[in-house]
Amino acid sequence: MSRMKRYVLVIFLLLVLLNLTGCWGIKEIEDQTVLVGIGMDVANPSNEEKQLAENGNSYPKKNRVTLTFQIIPFEMRQSSGKSDKSSNELYSNIQETGDSMFQMLRKMATRRSKPMMGHHVKVIVISEELAKRIEIDKLLKFVLRDNDIRPSCLVFISNSKASEVLVSNNSGEVPSLELAGLAENGSKANNVLPPKSLTKLDGIINSGQSFILQNLSSSSDEVAVAGASVIKGKNRKWIGSLSIREVLALSWIRGSVKGGVIKTYDKQGNVLTYEIISAKSKVKAKTSGKDISFQVSIRSKGRLIENWDTKEPADKEEFIKEAEGYFKQELMNMMTDTLHTMQDVHQVDVGGFRNHLRIQHPKVWRKVEQDWDSVFSRSDVKFDVDLIIEDTGSSVK
Known part of the structure; x- marks a missing residue:
């Protein structure tokens, strides 16, 4: 190695060492x-x-x-x-x-x-x-x-x-x-x-x-x-x-359900509990002149995880259909009550409806966005629920 190359190598190593001095402003x-x-x-x-x-x-x-x-x-x-x-x-x-x-x-x-x-x-x-x-x-x-x-x-x-x-x-x-x-x-x-x-x-x-x-x-x-x-x-x-119940309903409307349960009662007052396996929400915004409406479609599959009616076998087809009806009605009631709180009590949209209108009807959205909470409070919202019990869990008999 020539003397010039040695000098270059030494200078390079010195420059590298300068970059390894650590943090100047370190605080223990x-x-x-x-x-x-x-x-x-x-x-x-x-x-x-x-x-x-x-x-x-x-x-x-x-x-x-x-x-x-x-x-x-x-x-x-x-x-x-x-x-x-x-x-x-x-x-x-x-x-x-x-x-x-x-x-x-x-x-x-x-x-x-x-x-x-x-x-x-x-x-x-x-x-x-x-x-x-x-x-x-x-x-x-x-x-x-x-x-x-x-x-x-x-x-x-x-x-x-x-x-x-x-x-x-x-x-x-x-x-x-x-x-x-x-x-x-x-x-x-x-x-x-x-x-x-x-x-x-x-x-x-x-x-x-x-x-x-x-x-x-x-x-x-x-x-x-x-x-x-x-x-x-x-x-x-x-x-x-x-309320907690209204937040539960809002999670269904907004499509953010990841799991959890729906609890209700049959006509004799016995506890029924539905464990959510899957849940999907689809919101369709509709416009007609100055009228704006929404169709919320809920699709869910789950299992009947709890049934306090010990006389009624949980695997009977007619009982499963009846239980599905109880859970569907409970979910419908929850969402209807929550919609009332949003539109009539607080008069605000915290259910994400604005985003569906903005994406599906951008021209209409630009006309109403400045006063959206007020417009939403006058809008018609309908719910459609399809809830299926596909599993009753392990037998307890």
């Missing part, structure tokens, strides 16, 4: 506090905030929102795998009250030595009372613009205070992580809505359409899904709720 994990959840409530400063303010830790603000930050300090994470640790040792909740979400987040630097890292925020919970008062896009504006919080973060509405939802007395649970897990149970229970991430929510809000968010209710020991909150597109505020 031990020096970080992981933020996993954020709760938003109507302003109600905590005792700690009041005492700190009285002793000089205050700044110009209007008390409009109280944020609850759920954090997992590094030392807590190191010991979280032990079963004898109680839930209050796995996480910590800190509150800050003000009128700028981002300012409140940064204010934590004056109260904690280790800065909060937002890359692992799993959920944002907004209280129903706050969503009535302040537009949801304003509440989420700083999150959507902040690169520190990932757009995959999920958003929920709480019937009670959001701070109460972010508390668990069960050993070994971090509430924010449990809530993120609940959102994935749609294949088992149709009253669990498809998860609403920040990315999806941003597009929906900007489109001006009305929508729903999963409701949460809390007890002293746990949190459960509890229907859905209706957010009106024009003012981006909470205007009402859908």
Whole structure:
């Protein structure tokens, strides 16, 4: 090898080494506090905030929102795998009250030595009372613009205070992580809505359409899904709720059923339960002059999984037909009641009908899109259900 080639090789190796020096701005994990959840409530400063303010830790603000930050300090994470640790040792909740979400987040630097890292925020919970008062896009504006919080973060509405939802007395649970897990149970229970991430929510809000968010209710020991909150597109505020039964019906209308059950009763009051194997929904939009109507066709196959009428054999053909009629009527009633809630009570379209009209009749859609909720409330919607029991499960005789 010539001397010139050696020089070139040495220079090349030096350049390679310069690129292997690591991250210049590295921050050790031990020096970080992981933020996993954020709760938003109507302003109600905590005792700690009041005492700190009285002793000089205050700044110009209007008390409009109280944020609850759920954090997992590094030392807590190191010991979280032990079963004898109680839930209050796995996480910590800190509150800050003000009128700028981002300012409140940064204010934590004056109260904690280790800065909060937002890359692992799993959920944002907004209280129903706050969503009535302040537009949801304003509440989420700083999150959507902040690169520190990932757009995959999920958003929920709480019937009670959001701070109460972010508390668990069960050993070994971090509430924010449990809530993120609940959102994935749609294949088992149709009253669990498809998860609403920040990315999806941003597009929906900007489109001006009305929508729903999963409701949460809390007890002293746990949190459960509890229907859905209706957010009106024009003012981006909470205007009402859908019950668990109405959310179930909505999942059939929207074609998002992945599994679950239909429960009803026969004429003697015995329990009948239908396990869903498959379900399809087809919505046909029709126009005639200024009149707009929809035909919703539901097709489902499943099994009769539960029958409390012990005198009536479940494998008799006439009984199967009768049971199919019970389930069909129950589903029809659920969807009819839900349609009434959408059109007459809340006067909004949260069933996705707008998308079918937009795709099937784009010219008509362009004429009515600015006042769609009102137009939908006057539209005729009919349902057609074809439900088949193709299996009665294993014999119990």
